[in-house]
Amino acid sequence: MLSPADQTATASANHQLPQVTEPRNPGMALDMDWVRAVQANTSAIERRAATLPARRSVKKVHQAAWLLRAVTCIDLTTLSGDDTGNRVRRLCAKARQPIAQSLLDAMEMGPVTTGAVCVYHEMIPAAVHALEGSGIPVAAVSTGFPAGLSPLHLRIAEIEESVAAGAAEIDIVISRRHVLSGDWQALYDEMRTFRAACGEAHVKAILATGELGSLRNVARASLICMMAGADFIKTSTGKESVNATLPVSLVMIRAIREYHARTGYRVGYKPAGGISKAKDAITYLALMKEELGDRWLQPDLFRFGASSLLNDIERQLEHHVTGQYSASYRHPTS
Secondary structure, rough: OOHHHHHHHHHHHOOOOOOOOOOOOOOOOOHHHHHHHOOHHHHHHHHHHHHHHHOOOHHHHHHHHHHHHHOOOOEEEEOOOOOOOOHHHHHHHHHHOOOHHHHHHHHOOOOOOOHHHHHHOOHHHHEEEEHOOOOOOOEEEOOOOOOOOOOOHHHHHHHHHHHHHOOOOOEOOOHHHHOOOOOOHHHHHHHHHHHHHHHHEEOOOEEHHHHHOOHHHHHHHHHHHHOOOOEEEEEEOOOOOOOOHHHHHHHHHHHHHHHHHHHHHOEEEEEEOOOOOOHHHHHHHHHHHHHHOOOHHHHOOEOOOEOHHHHHHHHHHHHHHHHOOOOOHHHOOO
């Protein structure tokens, strides 16, 4: 059973899902002096990231509370070439009820949902219909995902069509070549264009950090996207050879912290790709808490891009309740 404080914290995260509690980041004029001043001490960043898993460990009831918080921050995702309407509907049913009711009852917890469901454009109508009345937003990947190399006018049209179809969040991919060539004005202009095309839908800028060459490039691209109005910055498409890592996350989180200190606007963070274990989810939550504070532990400012992560979290919660681990196939996500 969760303590009253842990129940309140987890329930409050869930209750905030249907609302936007922060003013949107409007962006700002491109400040190249700020961008050029950004550096990244790779060895120091890697040392700091390496210490986190060893220093932060939560057990028993506190672990269960952190895992329930992690569930509310998951963008439950299916991005496969063989996606079907039925698969998406099953995924949405899991998003509505991600944890078995018997486990929630044993922990004396109320309803818990995931943060969003993320799909390709073609699957938006099925997801919107399946989530009707739940308050769970539909996110759509866009702009020539995952490479982002289709013509610009088609990428803009793709955003507009996804918004028209009912997507409340758009995960766009930046043109990596702008970062690798140092064409920061082009990256800024592209991101501003994407933000405008999204309208009221929130935009998550996927940096594809595994393809940006250096942590300094990651830091500068993060800052540029926030200057251009990104509501979230996101590590990866999940299709790169290297996806979310703790060093990359530390760089992006500190860019968010600096942007907030200078502008007063909070930008969200989404690590995606390669996060499949409950213990890793807790490590990322601990990193957010240490670097940005409790406010960034809410689903309107933090998301995991994941699918198999939920499976392991539910197994860990079953162990917390029963003392036994169940087979992973007992907790399918779709």
